[in-house]
Amino acid sequence: MALSGLKLPAIAAPMFMVSCPDLVVEACRAGLLGSFPALNCRDAEGYAAWLVEIRARLDGEPFAVNLSLRKGSPRLEADLAATVAAKVPVVLTSLGISRDLVARIHDYGGIVLHDVTTVRHAEKAAEAGVDGLILVCAGAGGHGGALNPFAFLGEVRSWFSGTLALAGAISTGRDIAAARVMGADMVSIGTRFIATREANAPDAYKAMILAAHAADIAYTAAPTGVPASFLRPSLAEWGVDPEASDHPTLDTATRTLRHAGREGKVWRDLWSAGQGSGAIRDIPTTAELCARLIAEYRAVIPA
Secondary structure (H helix, E strand, C coil), rough: CCCHHHCCEEECCCCCCCCCCCHHHHHHHHHHHEEEEHHHCCCCHHHHHHHHHHHHHHHCCCCCCEECCCCCCCCCEEEHHHHHHHHHEEEEEECCCCCCHHHHHHHHHCCEEEECCCCHHHHHHCCCCCCCEEEECCCCCCCCCCCHHHHHHHHHHCCCCCCCEEEECCCCCCHHHHHHCCCCCCECCCCHHHHCCCCCCHHHHHHHHCCCCHEEEEEEECCCCCEEEEHHHHHCCCCCCCCCCCCCECCCCCCCEEEEEEEEHHHHHEEEECCHHHHHHCCCCCCHHHHHHHHHHHHHHCC
C-alpha cells in the first residue's frame, strides 16, 4: 500500500496556487506524501504534463493529487481521465464523492482519501467506499472545519476502520506524534509547507505567515460564501472586515476584490493560513523541513 512505505505518516497538503512540482517532489523524496491540486494547472493538458514530470523526477515514491469534485466543474471529467491514465497512487478528493468515481480509482489500484469537515460528510464518504478520510478540524487553513480534533477523531474512529488523517494547526513532528497517540493514522500539513522555499507563494505571503500568531487567523465566510481561514493582515490590505456583514470592496459573485485603486482575486490575493502559523518562524527548504519533522517525530515515537 502506497501509504505504508512513508518515512513519516504525513501528507504535504494540496494547496491551491501554492503546491507545485518542486514542492511535491522534495516532500516525496524525503519520505512524506507530496500532493497538489489538479486545478493548480490552467487546463487538463497542463495537469497531465505535471503528472508526467513528477513521476519522471521520482524514483518510485508515491505522490498524491487532489481532485475537486464540485458539481458542474468543467475540468472534472478530463482531470479524472488523466488521473486514471497516469495511475496516480493516491487521490485526495474534496467536495462531492460517488461510488463510481471511487471505483474508477480502485480499478487501477489507487487509494482514495476524502476531505471532510463534519461527521455527516464523513459518513457519506465512507458509504461511497473511500479508503480513508482527512478530518479537517478547527484551526486548519483554507476551508477548514469547526470541530475540535479530539471530538471529531474520536467519533469517526468509533465506527470507521479505514485510514484517518488529521488536519488543522499541525506544524511540528511533535504535533504529528500527538495525532498518532490520539488515534489518527497520519496527518495532513498545509500552512507549514507554504513557508518553504519551494512553495509557489509570494515572498510577502510567506513573511506574513512568519509574523502571524493564532489570533491573526480569521475564520470567515466573507470572501467565498463558505467559512475559511484567512490571514487578518491580508484581509485588511483589501478592505475586508471578517466581522462585518457588508463588504464593499468584494464582489462575491466573481470573487473580485477592488480596493485603493487595485483589483485582485480572492484566492490569489487574499492569503489563507491556519492557526499553526504561530509556531512557524522560518522558511527552510522542503527537504530541511521534512528532515526536521521526522527528527521531532522520532524523538517522541522511535522507529
